[in-house]
Amino acid sequence: MYSYSEFDAAFVRERVAQFRAQVERRVDGSLTEEEFRPLRLMNGLYLQLHAYMLRVAIPYGTLNSHQMRQLAMIAERWDKGYGHFTTRQNIQYNWPKLPDVPDILDALADVEMHAIQTSGNTIRNVTADHFAGAAADEVEDPRPYAELLRQWSTDHPEFQFLPRKFKIAVTGAEADRAVIAAHDIGLQVLHRDGAVGFRVLVGGGLGRTPMIGKEVSPFVPVADLLPYCEAIVSVWNLLGRRDNKYKARIKITVHEHGIDDIRARVEERFAQVKPLFTGVDQALLADIKAAFAPPAFKTADTAGYDAARAADPVFRAWCDTNLTAHKADGYAVVSVSLKKQGATPGDASADQMRVLAELAETYGHDELRISHEQNVILPHVHVSDLTAVHAALKAVDLATANIGLISDIIACPGMDYCALATARSIPIAQQIALRFDELKLEHDVGPLKIKISGCINACGHHHVGHIGILGLDRAGVENYQVTLGGDGTQDAAIGERAGPGFSADEIIPAIERLVLGYLDLRADEHETFLMAYKRLGMEPFKAALYPDKDGSRDAA
Amino acid sequence: MPKAYVPKVVTANALLEGDAVWLTADDRWSPDMAEAELLMDAKAAERRLADAAKRQSEVAGPYLADAAATDHGPVPVHFREDFRARGPSNYFHGKQTEA
Incomplete structure (x- = not known):
């Protein structure tokens, strides 16, 4: 991993000192809010619905264990014991107090991190493939x-x-x-x-x-x-x-x-x-x-891994959904889901962050990644260590086997936190995940990306969700529009709006009808939702969404 | 017919804590919306907002929000203000903990 040069370290410290003086001047009344606002935004500090929010950059989503432990410490000391990983590979703290922020920035500088240019009209945190340096299909890191x-x-x-x-x-x-x-x-x-x-x-x-x-x-x-x-x-x-x-x-x-x-x-x-x-x-x-030279990959016997797969169906299911092929022999890329059904997508507690740091240090060549899909990656784990990794993750509720499945939902903070939001996102994600878990259909449904944004700014990437959900304010009531067929991969496509929106009460049953409809429509179990949509087009999916009036429901 | 005036409250975020606060009739900033002064006409609302805008060392971003009268004080009209008055729905981390 890259380490700060003397110049980097001095630059970041200088910015913290500048911001400390700016906060002091705001508090003593020398700066108005209008004058202070652009200064705080240049340092990643927003004022949201209930509190300030500090957005910390995780450059190209890469972290080491030392940095992850510091993020946990910050969450406990100055926030409410957790952090929210975002679709831009950043972490957001939802409850910092203004006078504490310079101290938080100093604590970040201690581990070569900062919040510079995570807001404002600047070039933001540069993001990258979260499997960078590890994926078997990579041309170059x-x-x-x-x-x-x-x-x-x-x-x-x-x-x-x-x-x-x-x-x-x-x-x-x-x-x-x-x-x-x-x-x-x-x-x-x-x-x-x-x-x-x-x-x-x-x-x-x-x-x-x-x-x-x-x-x-x-x-x-x-x-x-x-x-x-x-x-x-x-x-x-x-x-x-x-x-x-x-x-x-x-x-x-x-x-x-x-x-x-x-x-x-x-x-x-x-x-x-x-x-x-x-x-x-x-x-x-x-x-x-x-x-960024690759770590010294080890060789080890994989018989234990093969035996554990054969003996433990829970472990096997987790391996089948949460592992990706690694470029080094005997290694796997582990995606750790921050999407346990019913949890807030992208949130990790300080305890969970510390376990992730420990696992990276012990089994992962001290590397962690944050994905834009709001999960954490252990990019280099030898398969002989997977049973230990799985057991440790399970102990802190991080062993959910749902990567790429219907409950692995991207959701922006929405109106539960964000001052720009027009509707809530998090409860919709929670309810969809819980509902399909209850139906025990998640693995039958297979690969499906649901992405939810709480306003038109689309931080939840709804446009590129196979199913996109956009929360809007329609005459003072939360209303959710559905788009279909979006794709965020090399075959990128913007989803097409299916029709009139649904109320907060209607949206979960609507998504259920849509997904059950897909199960009826697909050619076989190998045809994913997106493949079926591409083959059949909007109409049959629309019919599943709007059964009463054949897609012609009155506009909400 | 002109649209009926919707009563207002002055609300903002506390400068240091960032907490949602409301302006009371006795010029305090309360974290409890029920204590807010309900402003029954547009002129009074604008005057109170102008007062609030001068209190930069206490709050940030004051604005007028629609509210309705109840026996227990003003309550939000719009769901956004309802969330501000209550806290987020995923954790009891906001004002829910103070109730």
Whole structure:
């Protein structure tokens, strides 16, 4: 893993000291809220419905055990004993008090973490495939490039007052687990003729106007990564719609100008900025790559694992759903579900965080990842250690065997916490998960991604859910719209709205009808929900959702 | 016909705690909405909001929220304000713990 240089450490400490002084000035009345707000947002501090919320960056979702223990300590000392892992691979604390926040930021700096640029109109935390450095299908570990982008984008003087926020995601595999097509810039690491480079997508995004990113370049050589990204952000910085915040994201700029025009402008700008990059970035990249060298993988007898699989059906079920193929012989990638049926998606208690840290340290080469699907990954576990890992997870309620299944739901905090939300998300996720657990249908239904957002900003990625649920306020009542057929992978697609929304009481039975309908419609048990939807189209699913009036229910 | 005026309360978040608070008739910020001053006309509401906006060292983001009168004091009209007055629905971590 990357370790802070002296410069990084000094920079982060200086920012904490600055923010400490800003908080003092706010408290003593020298700063108004209007003056303080942009300052706190630059340091990840929001004011939500019930309390402040601190969003802490977990760069490209990578953590070590020391950092995870510190997150647990912060949760206990300054919050209510838990943290919420988000769809941007961050962690949010829901209850910090303003005077404590500088101390929290200092505690984060102690373990090389911060909350800088987790809010505001800046380049946000760079996200990556949560199986990076481990997955069998990976071309190359995307994290060194994500770290290079993090260093370039942090406090970049030209990009501190962008038209809107800007999100970059990187994947190193053909199978896209980082939803790169729904980011302002999406990068896919490629090898071409022996050279390393990137396929570059631009203008993707969810929110009020969902768009799939368009290819601005099929291959940018690695030496051009920073100048090319700088050219993209620079073009948008001047061209972006600062007159209308709803049209300010680069997806609208790309949509309004067309990808060919944007490409031409980017190429022109690239020619200007490229000479300014003298190769220092490539020297830096070489150092960063050394820090991400793979761990020393061990060899061990796997007979115990095979025997445990044969003997223990609970262990076997967990292995079948929660493990992914690893690039090293005898290893597996373990996805730890933070979605026990009825739990709040993405929440982990301080005790659970400490167990995860312990497992990473003992069995996982000291590495942890946070997925955008709000789960925790132990990326490098030898299969001979899986029974011990499973037993330890089980003891703290973290051994739910549901990765990729109907209860592995993404849900934003919604109106239980978020000041922007128009309806609640968490209770809907809890009820769906509990209902299908009660029906004992989860494993029969198979792979199915439900994603729930509590407002049009789409933090819950509902547009790319196989079933998307969007919570809205309809005349003072919570109302839930359903979209179908969304896909966040390399075959990215925006879901299609099925019809009128459902009340909070109606939405769970509606999802049940829809999923039972799918079981009737599928060709066989190998045809997933998404495959069946692609084959059959909206109509039969709509008929299942709206049985009374054949899809023509009065608009809510 | 002009729309009937909906009574209002002044609400904000406490500066230090971030807690949802309501302005009382005796100029306190109460964490309990039932203690809020219910403002029965638009002019009074705007005046009280202007008063509140000057109290920057105590609260952040004051605004007027619709409310209804009951025997136990003002209650929320909209579900958002209901959640603010009560706390989140997944844990008893908000005002539920103070009840």
